[in-house]
Amino acid sequence: MQRRTALVGAAVVAALLVTAGVGGALSTGAAPAQRTDAQMSDTITVSGSGTVQAEADRAVVRVAVVSSGNDVGDVRADLSDNAQSMREALAETGIDEGQIRTAYYDISSQDRRRGPGGDEADYRGLHAFEITVEDPDSVGEVIDTAVEGGANEVDGVEFTLSQDRREQLRQDALEDAMDDARGEASTVAGAEDLSIEGVDRVSTTDFSRSPYEARGLATGDAGGTSINSGPVTVQASVTVVYDTSG
CATH class of the missing domain: 3.30.70.2970 (Protein of unknown function (DUF541), domain 2)
Structure with missing residues (x-):
């Protein structure tokens, strides 16, 4: 009787160990990953340019x-x-x-x-x-x-252009560049059935001005020098990253 009791006790201990092992395996399993809203969002990167002209000052x-x-x-x-x-x-x-x-x-x-x-x-x-x-x-x-x-x-x-006038025209050119970029982004988003949610980031990639060069000198009626000026061109470019959803 004592021998049988010992065997039964050993079997119970073994069963407990097996059960504990299964439980440990279940408790350490990784939870399934869930996709967040941030991971589901996409972006569109576009470039835009703007050009304005003004008389020289x-x-x-x-x-x-x-x-x-x-x-x-x-x-x-x-x-x-x-x-x-x-x-x-x-x-x-x-x-x-x-x-x-x-x-x-x-x-x-x-x-x-x-x-x-x-x-x-x-x-x-x-x-x-x-x-x-x-x-x-x-x-x-x-x-x-x-x-x-x-x-x-x-x-x-x-x-x-003077410094103040140049900066004013640069702002105008940047506004035109942003309008151009927004139009590009809308076209791309529409083609992919996406909605533009907002601007993620913006960088200006270029700014230039083209002064007007007077090459020839003309003589006026009174014998003086007459010079005709022309428009000065100011250009600006931007790169814009838009957040989208769809």
């Missing part, structure tokens, strides 16, 4: 004082005298020193450029200036004043 006139001679000191003095004379003449028309900037200065020997038997001077000097003009309509007068004052080269005119 600023101009940059490029002129130069040029001198040549066989004595480097004389060339340097000639450049200095003519540049000072030009500055004084411009000051009388309201152009102050802050609007006149040296763009390039050079005095070089002509030996390397002069061919056999050439009669060029030994030295050539050049002092180039950029003159900022706040009133584009007065560009012709500024050119005439600079030339009469001592400049002997006119390299061109760039019609551009």
Whole structure:
């Protein structure tokens, strides 16, 4: 009887161990993954561009004082005298020193450029200036004043924008770029039966302006220089990521 009792007890213990093992296996099993709303959402990435044009409210006139001679000191003095004379003449028309900037200065020997038997001077000097003009309509007068004052080269005119005007037009171009991107996103979403829920993020990828360059100089009826300006173009681009559902 004692032997039978021991065997029964062993069987009970074994059964408990097996049951515990099954229970442990069931309790450690991973719960099935559930897809959240965040995982179900999709995005559309599009680019848009905007372009606006406006009349220039600023101009940059490029002129130069040029001198040549066989004595480097004389060339340097000639450049200095003519540049000072030009500055004084411009000051009388309201152009102050802050609007006149040296763009390039050079005095070089002509030996390397002069061919056999050439009669060029030994030295050539050049002092180039950029003159900022706040009133584009007065560009012709500024050119005439600079030339009469001592400049002997006119390299061109760039019609551009002031900082405030440039920023205003940039904002307009960005608004047009966003409208363009929104239209692109709507087209893509409609083709895939998706709904646009909102903007996830936006980045500006490009901003540029194209000033108007005046290449030719015309003479007016009174003998003065006449320059016609043109529109300045401002462009902006954006990349937009839209949240969608469907």
